[in-house]
Amino acid sequence: MKISKNQSKSLFLILLFIGSCKKDSGIPRVPLLCTWPADYHSGEIVENYSSEVFLKDTTYVLSALKKIGDLPPDFLYPCNMPEEEKKEGLKVIVSGHVVRFKDFDSAVLLYGYPFEITSIEYVAQ
Numbered sequence: 001m002k003i004s005k006n007q008s009k010s011l012f013l014i015l016l017f018i019g020s021c022k023k024d025s026g027i028p029r030v031p032l033l034c035t036w037p038a039d040y041h042s043g044e045i046v047e048n049y050s051s052e053v054f055l056k057d058t059t060y061v062l063s064a065l066k067k068i069g070d071l072p073p074d075f076l077y078p079c080n081m082p083e084e085e086k087k088e089g090l091k092v093i094v095s096g097h098v099v100r101f102k103d104f105d106s107a108v109l110l111y112g113y114p115f116e117i118t119s120i121e122y123v124a125q
Helices: 005-019
Strands: 040-056 059-064 074-078 091-101 113-122
Touching: 040 074, 074 091
Parallel strands: 074 113
Antiparallel strands: 040 059, 040 091, 059 074, 091 113
């Protein structure tokens, strides 16, 4: 069987592509908007979670009164809380990602679990 020039070019490109692939670390990684340390990965996905805005010291956080995956109830510490939602007692529906770190998987920072909001909406009271 004779290989044409086009077939050999295609074979070369396929081999080049396969050889340049990196081995997956097994850590799910979603491109997030906030600046996180290099070893972050996207942990639990939060979808349509009922929450309330609280002011802890000078930082706005979201209540997490129900478990999220394996995480016990605490607060979500969003890196990207919109200014218009920074009102203590405001009821919201939020979606986003709990942010995890390689050797610090159940990180509860001073204000709660590191969290990045992908959507947030005000709930009329």
